[in-house]
Amino acid sequence: MDTSGIIPDIIDEKPKAKATISFPSGAQVDLGNELTPTQVKDQPTISWDAEAGALYTLLMVNPDAPSRADPKLREVLHWAVINIPGNKVADGQVLAEYVGAGPAEGSGLHRFVFLIFKQGDKIPSEKFISKTTREGRLNVKIRDYVSKYNFGAPVAGNFFQAQYDAYVPTLLAQVK
Template sequence: MDSNGIIPDVVDFVPEKIATVTYPSGVIVEPGKELTPTQVKDIPNITWDAESDGIYAVLMVDPDGPSRENPIYREFLHWSICNIPGNDLSKGQTLFEYIGAGPSNGTGLHRYIFWVFKQPAAYPTDQFVSKTTIEGRANIKTRDYVTKFNLGNPVAGNYFLAQYDEYVDTLQASLKTTEIK
């Protein structure tokens, strides 16, 4: 994560463990490996060394919107789940539905980062943002989540790189467009 500038762009500490991220396409995320938006379009499964009685939160962010050279929308939140018992994502609470990688044509490689945090307690919330909207996703800061929910350092993480492919046009057409501020 240091070699791709994730530390200190997004958080200040490298997670101690690697989260295993597996996509339905058969792709397994390896730190820093380039994948295509087509390969990562569907919700992945994530596992990590979880305590059986622990409660966790997962975030997936892209700090490179609209490009790594001009990240004025840093960070874009692609996915957020909280109140995950152990590492059973199906029992967690989805706050922001999964949106796959969608870097616009000509913006180069983007970093897509998965963070796993141990929560000090379950959080009551009724927030839910559909995968069909970008509202509330731009200019999110992982550091703000850490502070707001007292999450501490990530316990696991992983990331891949992606750049435009033809699937991005399909993805962007499926999103309700509102101006990103």
């Protein structure tokens, strides 16, 4: 993550471990490999070494919107789940439903970053962002979460890169 610019673009410390991320399409995330929006359209499964009894937060962002050269919307929140017991993401509380990669045509490669943080306590929240809305997703900052909840360095992370493909107009038609 050092050479990709993720440090310092969105976080200050490298994740302690690599999260394993697999999409229903069969695509695997591997530290910056290129995947297509078609391959990542459905919510992935994620695993990492979790402590028994601990709670975790999962955040997925795109720091390169509308493009890596002009990231004025940095960061776009693609997925947020809090209060995850161990690494059972399905048992956590969804703050923002998963939305796949949808880079604009001609905007080049975008990084899509998954970070997992260990929580000190349960996080109370009534917030919920549907996968059909942009509201609450633009100009989100991982550093704000880290500061607000005293997360420290991410315990795990991974990322892929994607650029426009024929699926993007279908994805964008679902988001208001």
